[in-house]
């Protein structure tokens with residue numbers, strides 16, 4: 001059996017189209033243009049690429065994009081002062097601080113200084129608490145993207161056995177809460193989980209978010225299961241030439257696709273959904289801030 005490929009790149013394009021059409025209505029019917037501020041501290045090359053891409057796609061869906069690129073040595077006080085300014089700025093509906101931050105900055109402190117209503121990453125402790133208690137919140141972009149792809153493929157997720165491998169605050173924990181919200185039976189597995197292969201073999205849905213290249217082999221995957229690979233790992237690719245690299249996920253795609261019913265590729269799976277969901281969250285935040293109806297199908 002060869003799995004159906006869940007094409008995140010194509011799906012993300014449809015999400016961005018929906019966002020663009022809502023933004024166009026917001027402008028024409030209410031005179032509102034959503035604004036997203038992205039803050040980058042330092043010169044991490046991958047972060048620079050993601051931030052550039054966020055800015056470009058924000059403009060493409062008709063929103064205003066504000067980029068704040070700060071020196072790697074920026075003090076915590078200066079960063080917090082910028083966030084405070086953005087919190088008060090009425091033209092800004094969404095604020096995102098690109099992660100990881102340089103080591104001298106306290107990530108929790110910085111994230112929790114963002115107004116929760118503008119926290120389009122859904123990382124603020126208030127949003128974490130709201131999601132954990134099943135209340136309306138801002139939802140982290142990558143898990144939201146995974147949920148959208150799962151709903152699109154399965155329709156209802158109710159009653160399905162799901163395993164989330166990885167317990168990070170950014171993906172693993174919110175993903176587990178979202179699956180629980182859709183009535184899955186959820187297991188969170190991690191480095192101390194006993195007999196991980198056995199746990200994974202029972203699952204109808206496997207979400208791998210550990211950051212370890214190809215650690216989930218195909219023979220852990222139950223026949224017909226849906227595999228969502230969140231890992232984006234760059235590994236050496238000598239076959240492409242000296243010093244060349246390639247991207248792989250946390251799942252061994254070549255063997256997993258033989259057992260899975262559906263699987264996301266890397267690249268082109270979950271990754272593109274992250275930015276599409278950021279735009280969806282910015283639209284949602286704008287609607288909430290203005291007391292307008294939220295867009296359907298773009299939230300959890």
Ligand SMILES: Nc1nc2c(c(=O)[nH]1)N[C@@H](CN(C=O)c1ccc(C(=O)N[C@@H](CCC(=O)O)C(=O)O)cc1)CN2
Pocket residue numbers: 050096097098099100121141142232247266267268269270271272273274275
């Ligand atoms: N504040 C945040 N920081 C980070 C987040 C986040 O959601 N909020 N997530 C990641 C980085 N990220 C967005 O910020 C991101 C990662 C990957 C992709 C993506 O489209 N990946 C492509 C491959 C890209 C490549 O060639 O390297 C894919 O998977 O197809 C988009 C966004 C960490 N920081």
